[in-house]
Amino acid sequence: MAGNDKRHGARRKEGTKKGPTVGSGGQRRRALQGKGPTPPAEERKAHPAARRAASAAKRAASGGSSQGAGSSRPSGSRPPARRGGPKGEGTELVAGRNSVVEALRARVPATTLYVAERIESDDRVKEALKLAGDLHIPVLEGPRPELDRMTDGTLHQGLVLQVPPYRYATPQDLLERAHDSGRPPLLVALDGVTDPRNLGAAVRSAAAFGAHGVIVPERRSVGMTAGAWKASAGAAARLPVARVTNLTRALRELQNGGVFVAGLDGEGSVEVGELEVASDPLVLVVGSEGKGLSRLVRDTCDLVVRIPIAHDTESLNAGIAASIALYEVARRRAA
The missing domain is CATH 3.30.1330.30 (Ribosomal protein L30/S12)
Structure with a gap:
């Protein structure tokens, strides 16, 4: 429009024109080139993963x-x-x-x-x-x-x-522990107990009544899991637990070493309170709540004892049965 060229700002000053006037000089081509693959998160300074990695390295260096x-x-x-x-x-x-x-x-x-x-x-x-x-x-x-x-x-x-994973002992370790204590060996063996709470309760009772350890088989039995740790209320840290490949064979080896094997069963011929060998080296074998002692383990026992309960009560769980039997053994040993 006529007259606009004299108004300030109406004309573009030389050298201020946007975009290349003749050519870009290769700047656009270079701008399209990437900077390489994205580095891992641990190598990016501002990334949380990098801070965690640095903290871990610092902890490792300090022990x-x-x-x-x-x-x-x-x-x-x-x-x-x-x-x-x-x-x-x-x-x-x-x-x-x-x-x-x-x-x-x-x-x-x-x-x-x-x-x-x-x-x-x-x-x-x-x-x-x-x-x-x-x-x-x-x-x-x-x-x-x-x-x-x-x-x-x-x-x-x-x-x-x-x-870390629980480090199991051996039956021989339990016997050595009993020898060092100066008292006759008292062990608890669990046959087919699959509930970690029952295992933890048995470990807790064994520690409370002076037993030297607990034996569990590898197959068809629960191990020292976190649930068993919790049920034992920390007793598993004080009382060793041994794991054996074959419970029947382990019981026979204990018998050969002079240890009396007594199984707990509702059809036992002797009440647990009348167990005359309570003061001798002894292994109490406790079966599962539903099936009780397996046939081979029952045949291996030197004696089968029972806990007297009301007729309308079918059975006790393994943890309670072990507690009652251990109490009776401890009572007779203290008499």
Whole structure:
């Protein structure tokens, strides 16, 4: 429009025209070239994975502890995601405040203590954190859903202790333990017990009444899983558990060593309170609640005893039966 060329800003100054005037000089071609593959997350400085990797390397360099011995505050790291709970022979998880504190008191060789975020602290939580610090066990803090997933929904009360696979003893180890104690051997053998709570209860009762160990078979029987640890209330850290390939063969070897084998069965010929050999080297064999003693194990026993119960009660579970029998044996030994 006429006259607009004299208005300020109406004309473009030379050298300010947008875009290339003649050519780009190859700048556009170079701009299309990539910078190579995306580096892993651990190599990106601002990525959370890189910070976690740096923290892990720092802990490894300082001896594997993420918390000093005198500190009672858990670190801010979160436990790794886990799809499922403990499996058989793998790493075990001890869940629950009492069980965790008992295991730490017994100096179980734990690898990590997991603590729920915003946990309501009480004396047990404070003691668990202090013991973990004294034992140089790493303490990791994480959200409760993470701990729920780790323990498959088990009631953990905000504390989960990760321990290595259980190291089983041998029957000979149990006999040596009895010899060192100066008392006649008292062992408990479980035949076909598949419930970890019954195994834990039997271990707890055996420790309470002075037994020297528990024997379980490898097949058709539960091992020392996290559930058994929890049911034992930490007694499994003090009392050894032996695992044998064949329970019948193991009982015969004990018999050859001078140990009396007594089985518990509702159709036994003698009441457990009248067991005359209670003060001698003894193995109490407890069967499962439903099937009781297997045929081969029953035939191997030197004597089958019974626990007197009401006629309208079918049977007792293995944990309770072991407790009653052990009490009677301990009573006769103390008399």
